[in-house]
Amino acid sequence: MGSKYFDIRTLPGFAFVAMVTFFLLYLPIAALVAYAFNAGSSISDWEGFSFRWFASAWQNTAVQDAAMRSLVIAVVASTIATAAATTAALATTRTNAYRGLTFKYAFINTPLMVPEIVTAVALLIVFSRVKIWTGYSGLGYLIAAHTAFCIPFAYLPIRARLESMDSSLERAAQDLYATPWMTFRRVTMPLLRPGIIAGFMLAFVISLDDVVITEFVKSGGQDTLPTYMLGQLRRETTPEVNAIATVFLALSVLLVTAFFFINRRKA
Amino acid sequence: MATAREVSDRAARRDVRDRWLLSAPALIVIFFAAIGPLFVMLAYSFMAKGDYGDVKFGQFSLDGWFSVFLQRDIFDDTITLADAHLSIFWRSVRLSVITTVLTIALGFPTAYFIATRPRHTREIWVFLVTIPFWTNLLIRTFAMQEVIRNEGILNTLLIRLGIIAQPLQIMYTDAAILFGMVYVYLPLMVLPLYASMEKLDFRLVEAGYDLYAGRLQVLRRVIFPLVKPGVIAGSILVFIPSLGAYVIPRVLGGGKNMMLGNLIEMQFGAGRNWPLGAAISITLMAIVMVALLFYVRNTARSGAGHG
Numbered sequence: 001m002g003s004k005y006f007d008i009r010t011l012p013g014f015a016f017v018a019m020v021t022f023f024l025l026y027l028p029i030a031a032l033v034a035y036a037f038n039a040g041s042s043i044s045d046w047e048g049f050s051f052r053w054f055a056s057a058w059q060n061t062a063v064q065d066a067a068m069r070s071l072v073i074a075v076v077a078s079t080i081a082t083a084a085a086t087t088a089a090l091a092t093t094r095t096n097a098y099r100g101l102t103f104k105y106a107f108i109n110t111p112l113m114v115p116e117i118v119t120a121v122a123l124l125i126v127f128s129r130v131k132i133w134t135g136y137s138g139l140g141y142l143i144a145a146h147t148a149f150c151i152p153f154a155y156l157p158i159r160a161r162l163e164s165m166d167s168s169l170e171r172a173a174q175d176l177y178a179t180p181w182m183t184f185r186r187v188t189m190p191l192l193r194p195g196i197i198a199g200f201m202l203a204f205v206i207s208l209d210d211v212v213i214t215e216f217v218k219s220g221g222q223d224t225l226p227t228y229m230l231g232q233l234r235r236e237t238t239p240e241v242n243a244i245a246t247v248f249l250a251l252s253v254l255l256v257t258a259f260f261f262i263n264r265r266k267a
Numbered sequence: 268m269a270t271a272r273e274v275s276d277r278a279a280r281r282d283v284r285d286r287w288l289l290s291a292p293a294l295i296v297i298f299f300a301a302i303g304p305l306f307v308m309l310a311y312s313f314m315a316k317g318d319y320g321d322v323k324f325g326q327f328s329l330d331g332w333f334s335v336f337l338q339r340d341i342f343d344d345t346i347t348l349a350d351a352h353l354s355i356f357w358r359s360v361r362l363s364v365i366t367t368v369l370t371i372a373l374g375f376p377t378a379y380f381i382a383t384r385p386r387h388t389r390e391i392w393v394f395l396v397t398i399p400f401w402t403n404l405l406i407r408t409f410a411m412q413e414v415i416r417n418e419g420i421l422n423t424l425l426i427r428l429g430i431i432a433q434p435l436q437i438m439y440t441d442a443a444i445l446f447g448m449v450y451v452y453l454p455l456m457v458l459p460l461y462a463s464m465e466k467l468d469f470r471l472v473e474a475g476y477d478l479y480a481g482r483l484q485v486l487r488r489v490i491f492p493l494v495k496p497g498v499i500a501g502s503i504l505v506f507i508p509s510l511g512a513y514v515i516p517r518v519l520g521g522g523k524n525m526m527l528g529n530l531i532e533m534q535f536g537a538g539r540n541w542p543l544g545a546a547i548s549i550t551l552m553a554i555v556m557v558a559l560l561f562y563v564r565n566t567a568r569s570g571a572g573h574g
Binding site: 008009014015016018024027028032083084088091098099110113114116121128144147151155205208230241248252253260 | 286292299304372374394399412535
């Protein structure tokens with residue numbers, strides 16, 4: 001062999017493909033964001049830089065309503081989901097196997113395995129009948145549906161955190177005559193907090209992003225931001241959709257970055 | 268007097284009861300708003316279809332299941348295969364398989380590249396994969412549309428370079444769906460692949476080279492078998508949502524190039540055939556369950572040590 005240093009880790013062409021992959025991952029997003037700042041009303045011809053489409057989206061009442069609805073559903077659903085996931089995680093970790101434990105794991109994780117479109121039409125079937133029976137057609141259905149599919153996402157990091165927690169601290173608290181409630185509030189809860197925050201953020205993003213289930217469960221006039229955008233894509237789109245998407249994107253990136261740093265600090 | 272054993276038994280029973288109470292809220296919500304409706308849908312698939320959608324409640328009929336793959340001629344009652352449905356099933360499976368293969372082709376080198384970076388920069392590369400992953404699916408589909416439209420970046424670039432004279436019609440074809448699915452699901456392949464490659468023991472790779480293996484042999488005989496669990500996990504994570512894709516074919520495929528998700532939607536919309544829609548949904552779920560079962564059996568066999 002020649003005198004050249006031979007790096008066993010390098011495989012020829014792999015770095016090139018990786019660069020192509022990263023380029024491909026970001027090119028479409030970059031294009032989408034760029035045209036949000038287009039002065040013209042086309043999403044293909046560049047006519048100069050402007051914020052006009054952000055202003056127009058901001059003043060669009062349909063967008064305002066949809067954004068508000070998205071936020072309300074995401075806050076309520078991810079709060080309930082996180083609370084339910086926290087108690088469920090407490091009930092399914094740090095214990096000897098008991099009858100029903102495996103069942104609980106499977107049950108809580110099932111929503112992750114069923115294709116979204118299948119859950120969506122199943123909910124359409126059930127909720128359309130409930131709507132007729134009760135006459136209620138508010139946001140409750142969307143919140144219930146979102147809560148259900150958010151629970152497994154909130155459950156994952158909370159359970160992971162609990163399993164890595166040292167239970168001797170809690171036993172020490174009990175030895176010092178703390179009541180179970182006090183032990184939970186003063187010892188378990190503070191230790192568990194990073195897991196709960198991570199779980200809540202995951203659930204929040206998942207709820208905010210949902211298109212398919214929302215599209216099938218919503219009643220008339222209950223568009224969320226994603227279903228509103230889906231409706232807009234059917235028509236000739238203007239950069240206004242790009243502007244909405246850009247703001248949405250910025251929000252997601254912000255949340256993911258925060259999530260990334262919270263998890264990193266823990267490690 | 269209660270014996271010590273009785274006391275401890277009672278405590279254990281109370282513990283289990285408390286644990287059921289604690290998990291009850293999660294189980295109840297999931298039952299009512301996720302799993303329960305699937306059983307209602309199963310029941311609906313065996314009912315007669317209503318005239319304006321919905322079903323004739325409680326009226327048993329196998330028509331829904333019959334029409335998944337078969338059709339009856341309205342004039343002479345001959346039974347033939349439902350070509351329209353079969354072609355949609357075939358398109359869904361074919362596009363999902365191709366998507367999985369393409370994401371491996373791009374994702375494997377990418378994950379390997381990340382796994383061989385110095386430890387402190389790895390996190391940044393992973394983060395770069397995570398961002399598109401957490402970006403709204405609809406936004407990414409829309410972004411892909413920007414690239415492949417007739418007036419989009421790809422066509423503009425190709426025309427400027429003089430490679431083509433007329434824009435390529437990519438939108439509203441199977442290729443458009445394929446582009447969209449590869450783009451959207453790629454992070455789902457890279458992340459599990461990276462997780463298994465990160466644990467790769469490069470002393471084994473070195474041993475391979477010491478024993479006069481070429482690069483291709485090392486890749487095929489040493490690296491690939493070691494990261495196979497990651498490849499399988501990634502394939503499952505890509506294949507399952509591809510098969511059930513709804514938004515991507517709706518936006519990029521247009522009305523003609525339907526996949527299973529769109530066929531299901533049609534039965535609940537214009538098709539007004541809820542039992543058929545329910546039957547197709549259950550068929551789709553059955554295919555997914557088979558894929559998952561395959562995954563579980565495969566990981567069980569290849570040893571629990573690998574994630």
